[in-house]
Amino acid sequence: MAKTRRRPYSEQRPQDLGGGVWSVPVPIPGNPLGYTLVYAVDSPRGPVLVDAGWNHPDAWEALSGGLAALGLDVAAVRGVVVTHFHPDHAGLAGQVKEASGAWIAMHEEDAALVRLMHRFAAEEHASFQSDMLRRAGADPGEVGEAMGTRPDPPALPDRELRDGDLVDLPGRKLRAVHTPGHTPGHICLHLEDADRLFTGDHVLPDITPHIGIYPYDRDDVDPLGDFLDSLNRVGELGLLDALPAHEWIFHDVAARAAEIRHHHEEKLIRLRTLMAERSRPLTIWEVAAMMTWNRPWDDLAPVLRSMAAGEAAAHLRTLETRGLIRRVPEVDPVRFQALDS
Template sequence: MKSRRRPYAQQRPQDLGGGVWSVPVPIPGNPLGYTLVYAIESPKGPVLVDAGWNHPDAWEALSGGLAALGIDVRAVSGVVVTHFHPDHAGLAGQVREVSGGWIAMHESDAALVTLMHELPESEHASFQTDMLRRAGADPGEAMEAVSRPTPPARPDRELRDGDLVDLPGRKLRAVHTPGHTPGHICLHLEDADRLFTGDHVLPDITPHIGIYPFDRDDVDPLGDFLESLDRVGELGPLDALPAHEWIFQDVAARAAEIRHHHEEKLARLRALLAQRPEPLTIWEVAAMMTWNRPWDELSPMLRGMAAGEAAAHLRTLEARGAVRRSSRVSGVDPVRFQALDS
């Protein structure tokens, strides 16, 4: 039950056995290519794990892929969303419209979806540009880096850690795994030793872990993510059904690999800061780090994402007492970080 990542054109809906199916749903213009949407059999009608990007081609792939497996999308009883990002929650609203089913997500992500719906466009743009300038971006680049995805549909049901999803005859339990988003959940199909991992544990790549706003000091998303990896590891060598790439075995082993990757990244970042006598802005730190492309080749939007990830790593180092942030003269001055003597 392993299907290595292939281009979307080579993907096909699959019967994974045990009343579980997968449908690849394209993500237009994204290098990830597709989201793997899963359907789980239920007497009330199948329950979907995630729904894919809100786009006509994606809807055709989802509804047509389900039909190829003998499932009418109108019979879906519910969609449980692993997290609120558009490649996971985007089509949940359309599924609800045609099926009358429910949408469920963790309460922390549900709160963010509500905020996205209620925050005016002008306030959102000001929030992002101010955040980027406080990170050290110049005003022009801060303006170019602003983006606002369309908010997903509001959920009908909110989940907490340990809750069972409405799936009669099966045991599908929510496991709160914050980090990638505050309300990210994995879903443990306890009667089959399978774990739907969303973006939390992927077989080859690692998810984006950022902090928003970049200069917050009251949360630690990367620290939460590392603890969540340990928690998933405690579930044992379950079969992993991720939202991207391919299905794989032994989620605990992969979770340990990802943790090791981030610990190495934290150590390299600490060493880089120790070599610089002066405090650095988040933007300057991000430019020093290694990404999948050189910093000069990243678009303003991708630089903003890189800065969010740099900020998350700096915040974890700060929480561990390895770096400190400098005080600012005013709220618009960039925050700066400096290594502490070990």
């Protein structure tokens, strides 16, 4: 199998990966990830894409031109399977559908979120973000700067998938594997006739995907716990080659899934220890500030701090679910405190 290391987008090229599978790098404007790897899987009735890339003219040119360079016509695409609803994966699905008549499929839980996004006005989104940041304990002067802009919602799916469903791909066996965590409806796609797994953002070769909880103070979900369980499930699929949505193709997805799980378990232990050393309950913002990120907290831009707070909240929720910390009742901002071990 062809394999690449992470290089700038300018050095990326469409690739024939063999076995009727191709990859096309599609740029993500203004994002340090650089690009999404969109995959095409051949079938007698036309290729099916795994993800589609960000909705931007440069991205569309890269996707349609990259497919053409591989001898594929975007107008012949049969369908687009979206691993999850984020804009760097689902953004161009609607344009592919317009060009080819293709269907769009995603997991039913992400489909429900997309429908909600279409009903949610931009002003409501801003109010939601502002209140969420306030309840997390963000500095009032920082709330406005920490609010990100909402991208346009992706196209509504035509088909909804559940765990174990086979994608409509004649002559091949491409099965949806529900791997919640990064989003509630994230799926990996197991190409069973080739021992390959399209991992989306669930398992990446070098970085770990963002696992956040929104709003930060929800107490009815545990996305990090779901993610850790999903990593175990992927590991049980056996020895598979991983075709991720970012970075590079790699061998043995189970080994990498185990590494990522270990990373988060260590992070949970460190966080519980830090909280036990504090004499008072802490806000989500205070917890995020004392965690380790890829740069010091003081150097993080406000929008990145808001993402860090989402990830801190997910770790707090898992610790709460495990009975290692408690949520202080009836306080605003919400606060958490370590329990005696």
